[in-house]
Amino acid sequence: MRGLAILLVLAHxxxxxxxxxxxIDRFAExxxxxxxVGVQLFFVLSGYxxxxxxxxxxxxxxxxxxxxxxxxxxxFPLYYGVxxxxxxxxxxxxxxxxxxxxxxxxRIWLWTYLINWAEPLGAGVAAFPxxxxxxxxxxxxxxxxxxxxxxxxxxxxxxxxxLVVIAFASRLGLRIAGVGSDGPYMxxxxxxxxxxxxxxxxxxLRIPEYRAGAVRRRGGITLATSVMFVLGLFGTRGYPRxxxxxxxxxxxxxxxxxxxxxxxxxxxxxxxxxxxxxxFHNAVLRSFGTYSYAIYLFHQPLNQMIGAPLLHRLMPQGxxxxxxxxxxxxxxxxxxxxxxxSYHGYEKHCLALKRYFLPGRRPEPPAxxx
Numbered sequence: 001m002r003g004l005a006i007l008l009v010l011a012h013x014x015x016x017x018x019x020x021x022x023x024i025d026r027f028a029e030x031x032x033x034x035x036x037v038g039v040q041l042f043f044v045l046s047g048y049x050x051x052x053x054x055x056x057x058x059x060x061x062x063x064x065x066x067x068x069x070x071x072x073x074x075x076f077p078l079y080y081g082v083x084x085x086x087x088x089x090x091x092x093x094x095x096x097x098x099x100x101x102x103x104x105x106x107r108i109w110l111w112t113y114l115i116n117w118a119e120p121l122g123a124g125v126a127a128f129p130x131x132x133x134x135x136x137x138x139x140x141x142x143x144x145x146x147x148x149x150x151x152x153x154x155x156x157x158x159x160x161x162x163l164v165v166i167a168f169a170s171r172l173g174l175r176i177a178g179v180g181s182d183g184p185y186m187x188x189x190x191x192x193x194x195x196x197x198x199x200x201x202x203x204x205l206r207i208p209e210y211r212a213g214a215v216r217r218r219g220g221i222t223l224a225t226s227v228m229f230v231l232g233l234f235g236t237r238g239y240p241r242x243x244x245x246x247x248x249x250x251x252x253x254x255x256x257x258x259x260x261x262x263x264x265x266x267x268x269x270x271x272x273x274x275x276x277x278x279x280f281h282n283a284v285l286r287s288f289g290t291y292s293y294a295i296y297l298f299h300q301p302l303n304q305m306i307g308a309p310l311l312h313r314l315m316p317q318g319x320x321x322x323x324x325x326x327x328x329x330x331x332x333x334x335x336x337x338x339x340x341x342s343y344h345g346y347e348k349h350c351l352a353l354k355r356y357f358l359p360g361r362r363p364e365p366p367a368x369x370x
Contacts, residue, residue: 003285006292008038047198054148060360069357120182153203167193181242194255294339
């Protein structure tokens with residue numbers, strides 16, 4: 001599922017199509033623009049996985065130390081590594097493009113994980129327009145472990161319901177106030193419902209009667225969710241990221257849809273068969289999922305600093321279907337290759353340190369020979 005999410009994001013962020021008149025041009029542009037929903041899927045997945053870990057360890061000694069220690073080891077080394085290379089080393093060597101140097105006064109928001117609040121107010125950094133989503137997650141996970149530690153799975157479902165209502169109301173209020181679309185898209189309070197709904201799936205699966213009910217009613221759940229998604233698709237006219245209807249009702253519909261999708265995939269996986277679960281056993285999706293975090297970090301600097309300027313120089317009149325698709329494949333391949341090297345050459349060494357942050361357990365000794 002991570003593989004699907006990152007491919008959707010790549011299709012959106014690497015979109016080079018600009019208003020072609022042919023039907024195929026418009027379809028390609030719509031298809032690429034729709035890819036923003038991959039971020040919503042990432043949020044739901046993250047909420048499900050993290051909440052499951054927190055629920056399973058909430059009574060263990062070292063709960064907070066284990067969670068935050070392991071979180072730091074997974075996220076910070078690569079995140080700050082990218083910032084050091086792009087914002088410190090490249091400028092020092094005279095290799096930074098002008099597009100990166102132009103926003104230097106706003107870099108503090110990247111270093112402090114506050115870019116999602118600063119960017120809607122005009123303080124973004126051109127090479128990192130996607131880092132807002134990482135800031136949303138880190139801010140959410142500063143508080144979420146405190147919530148989960150003090151709640152049962154049943155109680156957590158009530159908390160999630162409240163957060164969904166608050167997130168919807170915050171987006172609606174901002175749009176009514178006329179503040180624009182960037183705030184509802186990036187502010188943590190506006191996007192926390194997707195993370196929370198992922199947590200709701202984790203909680204539901206840990207309540208035996210609710211889990212059994214989901215298994216019995218999986219057909220009805222699938223049908224109802226599909227109808228809701230299709231109605232939302234037509235009602236919002238394709239879930240455009242910045243439209244009024246999408247930022248109010250659409251975001252909620254997508255979060256609910258992806259939460260149900262996660263639930264169905266988990267149930268299919270556990271019983272060892274099922275059409276929905278089978279889709280995500282695809283080797284390509286699984287491979288992209290393995291390296292999705294690094295791909296997410298790398299693809300926009302490559303696109304913003306190198307790819308897009310070069311493409312505009314070569315094709316100032318606009319990008320056709322063949323050239324556009326070739327460009328997207330090329331940047332995707334480059335991002336994947338960099339992520340592969342990063343994971344095996346750098347990230348795995350940091351991830352190995354997670355053994356020192358196990359809740360209620362002593363660190364495991366390293367394997368012999370390594």
